[in-house]
Amino acid sequence: MTTTLDRVIEAARDRASLEDLLREHPFPVTEGTTATFLFHGPADEVQLKHWIYGLASQLPFNRITGTDAWYLQMELPRQSRVEYKLLVRTGDHWALVRDPLNPQLATDPYGANSVVHGEGYERPEWTWPDSEARPGTIVDTRVRSHALGGDRHLRVYLPPRMRPSRRYPLLIMHDGEDYLRFASLQAILDTLIYRFEIPQMIVALTQSPNRLKEYAADEAHGRFLLNELIPALESKFPVDPRPEMRGLGGASFGAVASLAAAWMHPGAFGGLLLQSGSFAFTDIGDHHPRGPLFDPVVRFMNRFRASPGDPARRIFVSCGTYESLIYENRSLAPLLQSTAADIRYVESRDGHNWENWRDRLREGLAWLFPGPLWMVYE
Amino acid sequence: MGPIVLLGPQRLDPVVAEFVRAAGITGRIALLTAGWEEREAEDDELSAHLGGRTVNLGLYRRQEEILAAEAGLRAAIHAYDAELDTIRRHYRLRLGFALDAARALLNLGGDSPHLVLDRAGAIETVRRLDAELLTRVASLRAEVASRLRLPSHPLVARHKAEIRSLIDGCDAVAIAGGHVGVLSRVLRIFDLVDMLGTRPLFAWSAGAMVIGERIVLFHDHPPQGAGNSEVHDHGLGLFTGLLPLPHARRRLRLADPNRVRLFARRHEPRRLALMNEGSALVIDRGRIARHTKVRTVSLDGAVIDWPGPGSPGR
Numbered sequence: 001m002t003t004t005l006d007r008v009i010e011a012a013r014d015r016a017s018l019e020d021l022l023r024e025h026p027f028p029v030t031e032g033t034t035a036t037f038l039f040h041g042p043a044d045e046v047q048l049k050h051w052i053y054g055l056a057s058q059l060p061f062n063r064i065t066g067t068d069a070w071y072l073q074m075e076l077p078r079q080s081r082v083e084y085k086l087l088v089r090t091g092d093h094w095a096l097v098r099d100p101l102n103p104q105l106a107t108d109p110y111g112a113n114s115v116v117h118g119e120g121y122e123r124p125e126w127t128w129p130d131s132e133a134r135p136g137t138i139v140d141t142r143v144r145s146h147a148l149g150g151d152r153h154l155r156v157y158l159p160p161r162m163r164p165s166r167r168y169p170l171l172i173m174h175d176g177e178d179y180l181r182f183a184s185l186q187a188i189l190d191t192l193i194y195r196f197e198i199p200q201m202i203v204a205l206t207q208s209p210n211r212l213k214e215y216a217a218d219e220a221h222g223r224f225l226l227n228e229l230i231p232a233l234e235s236k237f238p239v240d241p242r243p244e245m246r247g248l249g250g251a252s253f254g255a256v257a258s259l260a261a262a263w264m265h266p267g268a269f270g271g272l273l274l275q276s277g278s279f280a281f282t283d284i285g286d287h288h289p290r291g292p293l294f295d296p297v298v299r300f301m302n303r304f305r306a307s308p309g310d311p312a313r314r315i316f317v318s319c320g321t322y323e324s325l326i327y328e329n330r331s332l333a334p335l336l337q338s339t340a341a342d343i344r345y346v347e348s349r350d351g352h353n354w355e356n357w358r359d360r361l362r363e364g365l366a367w368l369f370p371g372p373l374w375m376v377y378e
Numbered sequence: 379m380g381p382i383v384l385l386g387p388q389r390l391d392p393v394v395a396e397f398v399r400a401a402g403i404t405g406r407i408a409l410l411t412a413g414w415e416e417r418e419a420e421d422d423e424l425s426a427h428l429g430g431r432t433v434n435l436g437l438y439r440r441q442e443e444i445l446a447a448e449a450g451l452r453a454a455i456h457a458y459d460a461e462l463d464t465i466r467r468h469y470r471l472r473l474g475f476a477l478d479a480a481r482a483l484l485n486l487g488g489d490s491p492h493l494v495l496d497r498a499g500a501i502e503t504v505r506r507l508d509a510e511l512l513t514r515v516a517s518l519r520a521e522v523a524s525r526l527r528l529p530s531h532p533l534v535a536r537h538k539a540e541i542r543s544l545i546d547g548c549d550a551v552a553i554a555g556g557h558v559g560v561l562s563r564v565l566r567i568f569d570l571v572d573m574l575g576t577r578p579l580f581a582w583s584a585g586a587m588v589i590g591e592r593i594v595l596f597h598d599h600p601p602q603g604a605g606n607s608e609v610h611d612h613g614l615g616l617f618t619g620l621l622p623l624p625h626a627r628r629r630l631r632l633a634d635p636n637r638v639r640l641f642a643r644r645h646e647p648r649r650l651a652l653m654n655e656g657s658a659l660v661i662d663r664g665r666i667a668r669h670t671k672v673r674t675v676s677l678d679g680a681v682i683d684w685p686g687p688g689s690p691g692r
Contacts, residue, residue, distance in 0.1 A: 192601075
């Protein structure tokens, strides 16, 4: 059977044939569990820069002898989603670029990466706007914080057809604006509410100016959430004041902030949505390889692991198997299962990125706040 | 009993007015939107679609008024709900295993005599569980009804008289979708069936589900769980022989023949009516008089056209 690589090697000997091949379909091409990458252009060296933990972080391309075409084949398990860039050297100059042959991009606060999908991966349809769904609204608000100092601006998602006389569950999402921009959160909320998979809810979208400090199990941040943000939200919006109707969530350090606040204030939050949490810990001593920003996280996690208590009633934990944090998250799951909480732990073949977090939102949100889909037929 | 018009979902592309016209209704229409719960009164769009001739019966509001005023009644109903929850929770536990077994046997290839027998047995187990749930729920309801004597409760009786008076001024009744449990309850509390007379009845989504023989909850791809369809309660029994399934395209895995086949055989002889936008079934004197954009499934799990006028069941 002729593979894509065979065709690439054959076509590379003739510029017109190669251009025909490139017009035929974008690269990389996935066949079974093999992905074939192609680079075409002047270069002295080409490498694939990816963020898959466990593989060498840069994989070299091979030049097709006598041509300016380069290829790389790598194993790509089914349903994988991998973000990457190309490192291209010309002379002494290295350039980190997106794959010019690949139109698939994923954006994040730092820009955009190219994306390759393993067979069987498809962007979930519920992450796209549903034209039938009634849209919620996003409003801006401001909260005075003594705990953190100064005013905090945040955005708040209000569900469609909200009634002031009713009380709605509250979810506080750390890095909430990033969830809006990079994880399609508003479209997802609209769609899941429309489909009754989650109830109508109010979602506070916080954004810290200093997340690596404030989200690193900072007691002041916990006080801000409980003593300042929640009372302010309850005074401005029809929020259900019962702790069991209140959730906290976030990704990476945002997940640490969520778990830490719930642990420091037991009984204050009913649900936790923890995505790819930076739950670094040590089993002996304080030394860890992740750098000083993680020091307070490690201290918190070691205390938490020694005495997990009952941080919340329902907890959703997700992590990509290609993340360096998979070990920490896998370790967290049995620990949380030892508490009184109902735990849902989910892994995906993805990395530490916003689209991984986007693709898990349906399961996570519906775990924390199950909607009435079994009972409502409009 | 007058003609019954079962419709698919009405929010995006409503057709109820077209069927109201076809039925020759020129007078007022009693509107039941209790399934929308606290939004019951927000019926402007629907009312406009029906030419502004609607009279909302306000059953949800009436129920809330009664429960707010009668603490004893409220407590008794909460206790009744707790018992129902227990019965249904146990049923779900048993049902999950029974459905797993039936699906596993249906997914096995071949049709040896043993396999055919075992598949039939597994499906029969599911049917027995469904029947048992219905019996238990009906029995508990009867026991609670005899204890509470709701029809003779003064506040209930007053509301019933008001509702009857409103319906007397209408030529037809329309029941919208929404929360199937809420609808089912208010229809029973206020004995709406007794008030219908021979007026044409238009019902869609949850409204269509609650007036049939049995209420079946379904969703084949929920965010969590196996998506095990479950029997919820008896319906009001205004028609027999078919099971309306609103939003079928979105809620059912119609491309999975074994899943569909199990669903169809589980509720046999009732025929599954796949109701999407624009679907309609007109039932007159117990027979299908007209059908539009309704599909059904064969006992082999194939999605097929509705067979034509006549008896709705198999």
